[in-house]
Amino acid sequence: DVKVTQSSRYLVKRTGEKVFLECVQDMDHENMFWYRQDPGLGLRLIYFSYDVKMKEKGDIPEGYSVSREKKERFSLILESASTNQTSMYLCASSPPQGRVTEAFFGQGTRLTVV
Amino acid sequence: LAKTTQPISMDSYEGQEVNITCSHNNIATNDYITWYQQFPSQGPRFIIQGYKTKVTNEVASLFIPADRKSSTLSLPRVSLSDTAVYYCLVGDPFYNQGGKLIFGQGTELSVKP
Numbered sequence: 001d002v003k004v005t006q007s008s009r010y011l012v013k014r015t016g017e018k019v020f021l022e023c024v025q026d027m028d029h030e031n032m033f034w035y036r037q038d039p040g041l042g043l044r045l046i047y048f049s050y051d052v053k054m055k056e057k058g059d060i061p062e063g064y065s066v067s068r069e070k071k072e073r074f075s076l077i078l079e080s081a082s083t084n085q086t087s088m089y090l091c092a093s094s095p096p097q098g099r100v101t102e103a104f105f106g107q108g109t110r111l112t113v114v
Numbered sequence: 115l116a117k118t119t120q121p122i123s124m125d126s127y128e129g130q131e132v133n134i135t136c137s138h139n140n141i142a143t144n145d146y147i148t149w150y151q152q153f154p155s156q157g158p159r160f161i162i163q164g165y166k167t168k169v170t171n172e173v174a175s176l177f178i179p180a181d182r183k184s185s186t187l188s189l190p191r192v193s194l195s196d197t198a199v200y201y202c203l204v205g206d207p208f209y210n211q212g213g214k215l216i217f218g219q220g221t222e223l224s225v226k227p
Binding site: 004033035040041042043044045048056058059090092094097098099100101102103104105106107108 | 146148150155156157158159160163201203205206207208209214215216217218219220
């Protein structure tokens with residue numbers, strides 16, 4: 001079974017802190033994604049990466065950056081956390097051509113910024 | 115990227131068949147229709163995908179009319195454990211680079227005893 005592992009299930013950080021959310025997948029997938037999920041807003045794409053060191057902005061990239069130095073790892077960085085970034089963060093990866101739309105998700109990280 | 119529109123919520127009772135319709139008027143020729151299921155406190159899970167006509171697996175059926183501007187996810191004889199949010203999205207499964215997956219708000223299905 002494909003495994004997408006997020007480093008923390010719950011995280012509490014202070015306003016202004018630099019926050020790293022880590023995601024690792026074990027199936028050699030090219031594509032990796034970061035989403036945030038808020039009540040009433042569904043899943044919103046923050047960043048997408050289709051290869052090592054390659055990234056594309058999603059719908060809501062402001063206040064976030066990403067890093068993909070190795071194929072299996074995709075990190076989401078909050079440069080200076082703010083309370084409006086309190087949310088559930090979901091990482092996903094998807095198989096190569098022919099199954100790109102069949103993504104596998106991690107269990108999520110619930111981040112609270114106080 | 116084609117946008118999708120689904121009902122925000124639906125109610126059903128155990129044992130009934132549930133049909134959730136998704137509208138995707140601007141679907142591109144190479145796009146497939148994909149559905150995900152999300153239980154509370156979990157990430158979404160892929161359940162079914164199709165291009166046209168009908169696709170069936172052990173979880174659900176997917177009906178796609180000839181014009182492909184809409185699709186219907188059908189869950190036969192639902193149980194309480196089918197209570198979840200269901201997302202419809204469209205995308206090209208063969209287009210690796212730039213293959214963003216855009217989710218809408220989803221349909222919250224509530225199954226009652």
